[in-house]
Amino acid sequence: MKDRFTDAEWELVKSVPFQAFMLIAKADGTVDEAELKEFVHRISTGALGYKDPLHREVAQFVLQSGASAILDGIQKALAINPEKIRDMLADKLTPSEYQSYMGSILLDAMAYAKASGSKASFFSKKKMVSEEEEKAIKVWALFWKVDLQALTTTFG
Numbered sequence: 001m002k003d004r005f006t007d008a009e010w011e012l013v014k015s016v017p018f019q020a021f022m023l024i025a026k027a028d029g030t031v032d033e034a035e036l037k038e039f040v041h042r043i044s045t046g047a048l049g050y051k052d053p054l055h056r057e058v059a060q061f062v063l064q065s066g067a068s069a070i071l072d073g074i075q076k077a078l079a080i081n082p083e084k085i086r087d088m089l090a091d092k093l094t095p096s097e098y099q100s101y102m103g104s105i106l107l108d109a110m111a112y113a114k115a116s117g118s119k120a121s122f123f124s125k126k127k128m129v130s131e132e133e134e135k136a137i138k139v140w141a142l143f144w145k146v147d148l149q150a151l152t153t154t155f156g
Contacts (some may be wrong), residue, residue, distance in 0.1 A: 001054045002061070004093075005092060011076070012080060012084065012088055013058060013089065014058050015076055016089075017058060018074050019078075019082055020140060021035075023109075023136050024113050024137060025112055025116070027133045028133055037115070038111055038114075039108075042059075043062050043063060046108075047060040050104055051100075054101045055100075055104040086143070086145070099150045102145070103151040105144075106141055106144075106146050107151075109140060110129075113130070
């Protein structure tokens with residue numbers, strides 16, 4: 001799918017997973033080791049297993065570029081206007097491709113939030129997502145116009 005984008009546009013496409021990571025991971029004030037490990041794990045396994053082809057291709061590119069690409073990606077993502085990316089992706093992708101890419105990234109964002117869950121429920125060993133991270137996930141989904149019903153249909 002990379003061939004649909006100019007080099008400058010591809011830089012924007014690659015920044016979306018990093019933007020999601022930074023928004024969710026920093027929502028509660030700090031990016032912790034568990035969140036960073038989850039990000040690296042999901043990029044590594046996603047390069048082979050993401051259901052969404054664009055997300056898989058972005059992960060493959062990041063993985064092939066090495067560890068420095070992750071730090072570079074995070075720094076660049078913080079400097080890019082997300083509205084520009086959202087509009088460009090809406091122009092370049094079909095509505096279902098757009099929803100699939102954004103939905104795949106949203107699923108990762110939920111995993112980052114769970115990775116750092118510091119408290120478990122009294123009745124469950126499951127990690128809880130902080131209120132700040134939950135709000136950040138909702139804001140991200142609204143901003144990127146993720147159709148949550150389509151998410152269920154696409155990813156089960």
